[in-house]
Amino acid sequence: MTQLVQLLTADGVRPGTSELELAVADVDDRQLLALYEDMVAVRRIDTEATALQRQGELGLWPPLLGQEASQIGSARALAADDFVFGSYRENAVAYCRGVAGVDLLRVWRGTSQSGWDPFEHRMATPQIIIGAQTLHATGYALGLQNDGLDAVAVTYFGDGATSQGDVSEAMVFAATFRAPVVFFCQNNHWAISEPVALQSKDQLVHRAAGFGMPGVQVDGNDVLAVMAVTRQALERARRGDGPTFIEAITYRMGPHTTADDPTKYRDESELAEWRERDPISRLAAYLRSTGTLTDEAQAAVEATADRVAAELRAGLVAIADPDPMSLFAHVYSEPHRGLEEQRDRYSRYLAMFDAAAVRS
Amino acid sequence: MSIRQFALPDLGEGLTESEIVHWHVTEGDLVSLNQVIADVETAKAMVELPSPHAGRVTKLHVPEGTTVEVGQTIVSFDVSMDAPAEVEDGPEVAPPNLVGYGAVAESGRPARRERVLPAPEPVPISTHRRAAPPVRKLAAQLGVDLAAVHGSGEAGLITRADVEGARTAPAAVVTGEGTSLPVKGIRKLTAEAMVRSAFTAPHVTVFLTVDVTRTVELLDELRSSSAFREMRLTFLAAVAKACCSAIGRTPAINSRWDEGGDTITQVAHVGLGVAAATPRGLLVPVIPVADTLSLAPLAEAITTLARTAKAGETRPADLTGGTFTISNVGVFGVDAGTPIINDGEAAILAVGAVVRRPWEWQGEIALRHVVTLSLSFDHRVLDGEQGSRFLADVGGLLHNPASAFAL
């Protein structure tokens, strides 16, 4: 049975005895407070986005409620020139990579299929096809190797994704070529209505050995431990020692998306259990015990969260509807005769209605 | 009061309706942004609705237990007491432009959006014989060569009527008395126009026989010059030139009697029609702004029109815009006639054969090139003096082309 790595207990106690502490020895109180603020802010983004969907401002929203520590802890370990290939739920990682709140929402607003320029934030835009991103990350890592760079590719995916062929194939390639890629699996226990037991009869981390790479299982709700194991994995990759598989044990506290109703397939009692292990409250408990999280500090954090939420809402409703002719833009890099003909025809078609509107 | 309405969104990827199970607020309540105001049941889930505004609930539009269509207004808010943090969204009172309006049930009568159709651009005539497949089949069945058929449809499209009218052997019916040929297509249209003209415009015809030897000699000379070497320079071209010049002196020739009876319209430029006999009947293709053309382009235009007409390729556009017509009856071997004015014009000039006749020349009898010109004119538009003067001018120019210098 694999040891679950942890630095902070569910009650917010930090024994401090683990060897893993070395990996985060430099993380001082100020930085811990920053991690706390990050988690509070992204949870607030989640809450606000869910409300916005219910208010008809977004078509859909996939919440990450409960997974804040997995995403913040790992994302804050990355270097600027590392590159992330995530799924559609990694909004907290995107937040850490500098993506503005409103840009997180664009895809769900229905105004475009991506919210930001991947190269500006060194993070690919949301991937809806399950597991596809793991292959992209491995390929990127091969490119890094070719160029002799010491950056790392990091790919995020869920427990359900581990059943997809793409993920196995990515791990094969990564191991064969000792590619500098970190496979970060958030085992949030649910793939829509399917429990992780349906995807695997054994702990997911055990796959790593089978593919020929080290694996580590971490308490995904412990932001400090997550940061520690991620740092270690990144270092291995930078050293040239190849890929690592991290299984972060966490829980999807919310629905799969706003179109889902979890009451149909899971027990309230399970949710109650996991509430006891909440990533934000445990860090808050620890920081209060060290005197770092004062009432003032808490107020400041909440003010930040309020500001983020307000900016999000304001930015979202201000997003302009896309121009109809943008349908035809960027399908190709180079001119395409057939598509240009279609565009011309549609342009003439639309002109009929514009002319009528002008007239009336 | 600043009223915002809130409509039921599509809460889950393609829903068309939801049931308002329970309101958490009543009319008059103050609510904050995102405060839960209702429980809603969809086909997929029970969902809480958070308030989209901070303000006062002014109206709950539907009672609990009602099933509401996506897009239907369910609650109104007065947002004029906004907290400073409240966001102004787009249009004032209309519901916000919401994303989640997926598979809304199409209700009400379908109707077409108002549109303004584009002005049709002139489509170039295809060089192939354009005809829809059923028409091609008909042509094949009737033994009609589409290449010889004039297309009367848009952009030269050949229609069924064109094919039927082009049959070289119209179905003749043999009766006890003889043979009847059905009258169709161009022949029929020409007949109708002729009747209209002949029995509406009071026709007067004046004749002038004139010695045109000097024009004939001039044409010979010109034919060997470089400007005219590549083309066919005919006597008819000289007549056309003379007419255009003479019209300058008697512009009333270039007129039209408007059938309402109110106006005579004098046209600025000369649309010169040159009558042509074709296998399908009489056609009068037009040379536009002929008065602006010098002899060479005029001659070329006449040659082209004749060739095209003979080949059956005259375009519909070429048959319009005529103001004055010349008809060469000389090719049939006659001297003169009483031509019928082309419907819509004021005059027509028939040109007889140029023959060698004994004529007076410098006090002696000599064999000269002589031609008879017959001008029919519409006596409503022109009086005898105008018609005669015009004819005399034409004749004068053909008799003594050098007199053109004096014009």
Added chain:
Amino acid sequence: MTSATMTLGRAINAGLRKAMEADERVILLGEDIGKLGGVYRITEGLQAEFGERRVMDTPLAESAILGTAVGLAYAGFRPVCEIQFDGFIYPAFDQIVSQVARLHSRTAGAVSVPLTIRVPFGGGIGAAEHHSDSPEAYFTHTSGLRVVSVSNPQDAYTVIQEAIASNDPVLFFEPKRRYHTKGDVELESSGQGRHAMDSARVVSEGTDVTLVTYGGLVQVAVAAAEVAKSEGVSIEVIDLRSLSPIDFDTVTRSVTKTGRLVITHEAAESGGLGAEIAAGITERCFYSLEHAPVRVTGFDIPFPPAKLEKHHLPDLDRLLDGIDRALDRPNSITGTVFA
């Protein structure tokens, strides 16, 4: 004759239930179809009734869903696979094209693959990427597969049973934007007899233009015919139902009468079913055609974001514009090369 009014989604549910009652070898596989009853609740209640081995929640792997279905077919079962959304079918494409479509031919008829693949497809629901595709042409182009699409609750009920009863593999495309459309369903029909799956249906008769479509657009076509009628034009609307093979007899009879054909589908223009029908009808009805066949389709672009889908999907006005073209009436592109 028992009948009931129900939504298209419920009609599929009822048809599945009836097929499973009729044949105990019918077995459903898919993601979230058991406990949850499917993301659109199409399989709701079936696992409770027939058990976990006949309604299987599978691990998250489309290729495996199809590949294991092949194996189940070898073992004498009749699998009904659900692909959760159209855009997720591609991991399974290899199993479908290389195996499902070819096994019967490869083994000279020894192995049958009586498999049904249910695919919610099409747009009009304001969804995220990969949830609104129309991939039917990839499969109509693949020999060995039957491809069908239904537009109304009655056909949904009947054709799902016929598809399951068929000994050939059938792709069953369900227009998800119509899942909530209600209609009358006569409940006696079953998988026996094959009345609906093999033929096109004349939805409404007309004399001036034949309008051919399938799936979610049938409703739009009917609306277009209504508006056209008010403009003095009589449209004959045909719901293809069978996409492979196409019922050319029905369409030919219609176009011979009207002389004008408009085909519409959400899928992109190039290489779409419209091209196949245009070619086939031109071959069969050439001397009846007063105008070239007109296609009103999605553009050759990846399905656009939700806010733009109304421009991409053929709607009432675009259909009417296409009808105007077919009638040589003034339209949006009058005077251009395509007029």
